[in-house]
Amino acid sequence: MGILQGPEFYISKCVGRAIMDYKMLSEGDKIAVAVSGGKDSLTLLHVLNDRRKFVPIKYELLAVHVDMGYPCHHPKILSEYFKQMGVDYHIETIDILKGKSRKDISCFWCSWNRRKALFETANRFGCTKVALGHHRDDIIETTLLNLFFQGEISTMCPKQELFGGKITIIRPLAYVEEELIRKFVKTLEFPHHKCTCPNSVTSKRTQIEGIIRDLEKVCPDVKTNIFRSVKRIKTDYLL
Numbered sequence: 001m002g003i004l005q006g007p008e009f010y011i012s013k014c015v016g017r018a019i020m021d022y023k024m025l026s027e028g029d030k031i032a033v034a035v036s037g038g039k040d041s042l043t044l045l046h047v048l049n050d051r052r053k054f055v056p057i058k059y060e061l062l063a064v065h066v067d068m069g070y071p072c073h074h075p076k077i078l079s080e081y082f083k084q085m086g087v088d089y090h091i092e093t094i095d096i097l098k099g100k101s102r103k104d105i106s107c108f109w110c111s112w113n114r115r116k117a118l119f120e121t122a123n124r125f126g127c128t129k130v131a132l133g134h135h136r137d138d139i140i141e142t143t144l145l146n147l148f149f150q151g152e153i154s155t156m157c158p159k160q161e162l163f164g165g166k167i168t169i170i171r172p173l174a175y176v177e178e179e180l181i182r183k184f185v186k187t188l189e190f191p192h193h194k195c196t197c198p199n200s201v202t203s204k205r206t207q208i209e210g211i212i213r214d215l216e217k218v219c220p221d222v223k224t225n226i227f228r229s230v231k232r233i234k235t236d237y238l239l
Contacts, residue, residue: 010180011180011181018171018173021158022170025057027058028058030060030129033064034132035064037065060088063085064092066121074191078191079091081190094114128167129168130167133171135174136223139227141208143227144208149204156171156174157171
């Protein structure tokens with residue numbers, strides 16, 4: 001099973017529980033793993049690949065990186081890394097800028113185009129599942145983002161069918177805390193090239209992270225409570 005102690009063991013254990021709880025995988029699945037090149041997506045790819053050695057369900061993996069057309073070295077670095085891992089991969093190249101500068105691109109526009117390219121690639125390669133690297137903290141932050149900025153109670157689903165069931169999104173890291181991922185990446189030689197979004201520092205998600213940190217000072221269990229709240233909806237007490 002690879003490493004039997006340390007961060008990888010606990011991440012794999014959490015991933016296994018999420019897969020079982022939400023019935024994420026089936027025998028013979030071909031899964032497109034979205035790999036941005038960040039710590040979360042690389043951790044997801046590593047754990048899903050490692051688990052193939054011992055889990056009873058047999059599945060295939062295709063690492064998919066969407067090259068957005070930015071001047072960035074990620075595609076080449078990731079290609080070499082995928083080869084070293086021994087996983088099938090595909091680099092999908094799109095031109096998201098279309099004559100604009102990076103500061104003119106909104107988070108929505110970037111996300112929408114990346115997701116569109118990812119789904120089209122998955123469909124083209126016969127993948128019925130798309131694995132995303134969102135972790136527990138992402139789900140918690142999304143809950144507050146939707147509450148504060150969209151005026152609705154919703155969050156990321158660990159498993160969600162799209163396009164009439166043709167593609168299913170799965171988030172195997174749904175139970176994994178980001179801090180555990182940070183500890184894990186220190187134990188492995190992940191690609192270190194960083195290509196960040198120019199809007200990351202001022203994004204609403206960054207603001208929510210700050211709010212949660214402040215709340216933790218007065219309520220250490222605030223993240224656990226938010227995460228549990230979206231599974232404990234009391235409909236009798238809603239408008």
